[in-house]
Amino acid sequence: MNLLDGLWGVLDLLLVAVLLLLAMAAVLSSDRRRSMMLFIVFGLVLALVWARLHAPDIALAEAAIGAGLGGALLMATLRRDTHQQTDQFPQHPVVLWGVGVLVMVLGTAIAWGLFSVLPTVEQTWRKGAAVDAQLAFSGVSHPVTAVLLNFRAWDTLLELAVLLAAIFGIRALGYVRSAYVTEVAFSQLAVWLVPLLILMAGYVLWAGAHSPGGAFQAGALLAGAGILLRLAGYSHAGLPTTRWLVRLGLVAGTGVFLLVGLGLLGWGQGFLHYPIAYAKWWILLIEMLATVSIGMTLTLAFMGGIPQKEAA
Amino acid sequence: MILDALSVLLLLLGLFFFVSGLLGLWRFPDTFARLHALTKADNLGLGLVMTGLLFQVPDVLWAIKFILVWLLALVASAVNAHLIAVFLHRQQEGHDESA
Known part of the structure; x- marks a missing residue:
């Protein structure tokens, strides 16, 4: 060493x-x-x-x-x-200690579970070898994206569905109540940072095919742009003002993912088994729409409800 | 070899500014002075570190990304410091009027 x-x-x-x-x-x-x-x-x-x-x-x-x-x-x-800012724990100390002990027991159980799996994983410690072997058939050249959007597409579909469920709950809270007091510095920042953020989101999304990046990271950048716009005083945070467009955008990622999966099933390929020749384009389509949905979902989550003047 | 030496020199210089900024953040008496120490030293420190790393880049695209990172950090820290300072200023003024 x-x-x-x-x-x-x-x-x-x-x-x-x-x-x-x-x-x-x-x-x-x-x-x-x-x-x-x-x-x-x-x-x-x-x-x-x-x-x-x-x-x-x-x-x-x-x-x-x-x-x-x-x-x-x-x-x-x-x-x-x-x-008030400080939390007074109203619970009885017995409850607090009970919860503490329970969490520690659970933590130990999880650690033990992981530890007992370790020896069996050791033979194939790096699943990377298996992924690398299949990479050529995935439509992308970055192993992480290949796993997320092709080999384990199910998991990603469910992650998007979780986000969708969360935004249903947030929209159920009603209209956004308070507006922010805008600082001039923020509106100036937004003017040139928002276009840059959108550009970066596009780059991170495209780069996801061959290097680190992808829909979630790109969506987070878009949401950053949305939050910046909101803080700069734009009541819609850059989201469409027509209700059906917002809804379409929120559902697009999960919806198209699901439709592609079902379509391939109907085509006789099996659920989300892309034909090798077109895998790249299916993945790109899903990732692009997922990026839009993730960006809109996270922006709306920050706003905490439906924008005030969202036209019917 | 000369480029490497230049990199090391600039990185060390950048490190010095980071450490000074840290000391200022730690030791200065009020928030305005701490903001001053943090932003000045941070921006200069990061700038020097990025310049040091510029001598190690394989191509121009990397260099552009490094410069972009520095510029973004500059803008972000300037706006942040401004917002904190304005908030604090208003709070103090309001406090003085009521007192």
Whole structure:
């Protein structure tokens, strides 16, 4: 082991220690604002950890969705919360301790479960070999995208469906109530940052075919643009003002994914088994629509309801 | 070899600014001074780190991306600092009037 490896080892240990400390501090803090800030920092450090684990895709997603959008959502929630800032735990100490012990037992059980799987995984420790062998038939050249959109397309379809279900719930909350007081600095920022964000979303989406990136990361960038527009005083946050267009956009990702799957089933290919020659185009179509849906969903989630003047 | 030395020099210089910014954030008495320390040192530190890394890029596209990262960080930190400062300023003024 040379000096550089040792240095990386120390750095990794530091990262893990900071991650654990941040997680504990975020959970244990009684000040909501503080725990929220700590959670955002936790997300950023977690992104660094993913990057160190050579998983840039997850690092990107964690930084953009976990820390960025998650933080924005928490902040929006905190803003609407008119109660006092500090949490007084109303629960009985017995309940608190009971929950603590239960969580620890569950955590141990999960750790034990993972640990017992480890030896069997060891023979095929890196599933990457299997993925690489099939990569040529997937329609894309980036293994992560191949897994997400082709080999394990089911999982991604369900993830999109979860987002769709979440936005149904959020829209059921009714109209967006409060508007933001706009700072001039924000509108100036929005003027040139929003086009750049849209461009970057397109790039990240396209790059997903051969390098880290993809629909979720691109969608998060679009949502970032939406949130910026909202903060800059645009009541619709750049979303369409006609109701059916919004609905169409929200459903597009899951809907087309499902339709393509069913269509291929009817064609005799099997559910979401793309014909090899056209796999790339099916994946691109689904990813593009998924990006739009994810971006719109996350923007609406930040707004916390249906925009006020959404025409019928 | 000269490029590598230049990179190391610029990275160390950038590191120095990051550390100073950190010290300022840690030790300065009020939020305005802390904001000042954070943004100034951060922007310069990141700029120097990015310039140092520019000597290591394989092609122009990488360089453009590095510069873009720096510019975005610049704008973001400037706007952030401005918003925090304005919020704080208003809060203090309101406090003074009521007192």
